[in-house]
Amino acid sequence: MKKVLIFFIILVLFLLGLSFLLPKSSLKTIKVKDKNVKVSLANTNELRTKGLGGVKSLPQDQGMLFNFDQKNIIPSFWMKDMLIGLDMIWIRDGKIIQIDKNIPAPNPTTLDSSLPLYTPKEVIDHVLEVNANWSDKNNVKVGDSVDLGNL
Numbered sequence: 001m002k003k004v005l006i007f008f009i010i011l012v013l014f015l016l017g018l019s020f021l022l023p024k025s026s027l028k029t030i031k032v033k034d035k036n037v038k039v040s041l042a043n044t045n046e047l048r049t050k051g052l053g054g055v056k057s058l059p060q061d062q063g064m065l066f067n068f069d070q071k072n073i074i075p076s077f078w079m080k081d082m083l084i085g086l087d088m089i090w091i092r093d094g095k096i097i098q099i100d101k102n103i104p105a106p107n108p109t110t111l112d113s114s115l116p117l118y119t120p121k122e123v124i125d126h127v128l129e130v131n132a133n134w135s136d137k138n139n140v141k142v143g144d145s146v147d148l149g150n151l
Contacts, residue, residue: 030065030128031147032089032096035138037130039065041151052129053081060137063130067151073124076117079106085132089140090120096144097122102132 027038042048042064052064068075077088082105090098098120106115120127126148134140 033144038062042066066127076119078115086129087135089128090124091126092124
């Protein structure tokens, strides 16, 4: 009986140790209007360039948030290697200033030089990419608030 108890204690300690080795979720939660969205952060040039390229599907409550360190920026986005349609939600100072809806994934044979660019009409500090139609399904509109928490 004592051996079983010792084995059980060792097993529990081993499993607890493994839990510290498992990767922690890199998703953060933001609030768009009244909807929670789990986001991957694109906060380096490498992550911004790749974006959601190569992603085959995206859960309805998830997206990618692009953060721009410099102020007064009007970035352009392309859909290189995109496999899913998107809504792009352009954000400045915690407010939605523009939504580009239902941006289609490009044909895989499209040359990089022929890919369309998507650009906001005003200065922004964040961009949220979510599934196509997400903003309509969730009744999200220009002027709605975005709570980024303590990102």
